[in-house]
Amino acid sequence: MLEWLLALCFVILVVSIWPGSKYFCTESQRDALLQRFGILQQVAKGKTEKCVSEREGGDDAQSACVGALTGEKPRTVALICKPSALANYLLKHCWTFSNYSPCVGWTWRASAFLQSVYEACWPYESPVQFVRDNLQLSDDGLVALDWAVPSYQKRRRTSSHSTSPVLLIIPNSFGKITRNVLKLCEMALSHGYLPVVFNRRNHNSCPLTTVKLQQFGDPADLREAVRYIRYRQPAGRLYAVSESSGSGLLLSYLGECGSSSYVTAAVCLSPVFRCQSWFESGLCWPLQGALVLYQKICLSRYRTVLAETLQTDTLFSSHSLRGLEEALFCHNTSITWDAYWEHNEPLRDVDEVAIPVLSVCAKDDPIRGDAHSTVPLELFETNPHFFLLLTDRGGHCGFSTQSEGNSHGINWSHRASLEFFRATTDFFNAEERVKQIASRRRGLGGAAGGRFFRHRSVSTCKRVPACSHNIHAIYSWQRSYTR
Secondary structure (H helix, E strand, O other): OHHHHHHHHHHHHHHHHHHHHHHHOOHHHHHHHHHOOOOOOOOOOOOEEEEEEEOOOOOOOEEEEEEEOOOOOOOOEEEEOOOOHHHHHHHHHOHHHHOOOEOOOOOHHHOHHHHHHHHHHOOOOOOEEEEEEEEEOOOOOEEEEEEEEEHHHOOOOOOOOOOOOEEEEEOOOOOOOOHHHHHHHHHHHHOOOEEEEEEOOOOOOOOOOOOOOOOOOOOHHHHHHHHHHHHHOOOOOEEEEEEHHHHHHHHHHHHHHHHHOOOOEEEEEOOOOOHHHHHHHOOOHHHHHHHHHHHHHHHHOOHHHHOOOOOHHHHHOOOOHHHHHHHHHOOOOOOOHHHHHHOOOOOOOHHHOOOOEEEEEEOOOOOOOOHHHHOOHHHHHHOOOEEEEEEOOOOOOOOOEOOHHHOOOOOHHHHHHHHHHHHHHHHHHHHHHHHHHHHHHHHHHOOOOOOOOOOOOHHHOOOOOOOOOOHHHHOOOOOHHHO
16 A cells, blocks of 8 residues: 555656746756656667568568668567578567557657556456465465456356467566566456466465465475466466566576476566676665555564564565565575575576567666666577567556557557567467478388389378377477577
């Protein structure tokens, strides 16, 4: 409740400053004043960025290009990745990637800070409801899986024989279910997905049955949850979307599991990549204070039992995110702060990721910080599994558009995510068909000097079974999309 009050005070302050600055300040003074509150963001000039773009007038021609922004109109969206067959396919079939029109002008949606706060704190009347599964883990801990269902289903469970794809949603690391998550569940349901929200221990009213809490980048609990999802929905593909700091858990899971992650493709919305630096540098005091207070409220319910293993006085007297994280996982143990992040940094096993991962980021993100120092551009330029959609505007999980008022709450980043899933699935299906045709031709007559055995029936050829979740066969390192 306190973070809502802080957000309201900030909005009132900005609304009172904005019109008055027009008459009592010069233009440069007004810009400098508004920049302190995140209303205006400086556009980086003279920065060379690598991106993948289409050649004008060509249908199939896709190439890697280097565009200098100095003296030119900045690009609205840039797809930064290593040139590959999959990148060319995405550019050709994902029209949402180049169809983003952010809000500009004198509107609160043009403010990176305000739209970020709005998506994080403002309530949303979602037409979906949730059916909860409390999953008991191997150490007797509990995590919760909230399955989103339409309101007209009256809380009916989905059959285990359903072939509908499953969308695993990982909220931010603080357990706050934002309107961004609710709108994603609503849109996923309308596209035939089965959305399920993963709640960590003690998050979103999930009971804490052990004194052990989940570390920032420890994917052990998520691994057991994915196994349960595969057991419950064995016939459908599994996709994953993470929000904000929750991307650290998703990237850690994909790195540790590699090709055994059972995930077809993943999307990170406004991810925080270099998390240790993010905890150390801290946020502006209103945001950091709100997040620290929210975590303390969630943990205060278990203050007595946590006192058995933690220094609760230090924990509840902390005033920073780093102080809270150290009090939870570093005190009373032999783990130092740097050693803790050696085991929890999201990108520690990034070379083992074996599926396509799309990251959607904005340059004016007030939570993550400056894009040129917080986004690992070299990762997207060298690793064929990682793709980055970098927008000039959008804030943190905001991405408000000019036509959002007429789109019934549909978010541009959600459309881009679902379109990315569809395109990657179609690409792999086409690859599998080509592979089956090639193996069939080899079986027909590749051994006798290229001559076909015409007397042999085609029906004698062994068919490769089409399995929707044959992850090891789909994500071999010899796949053409890594070329």
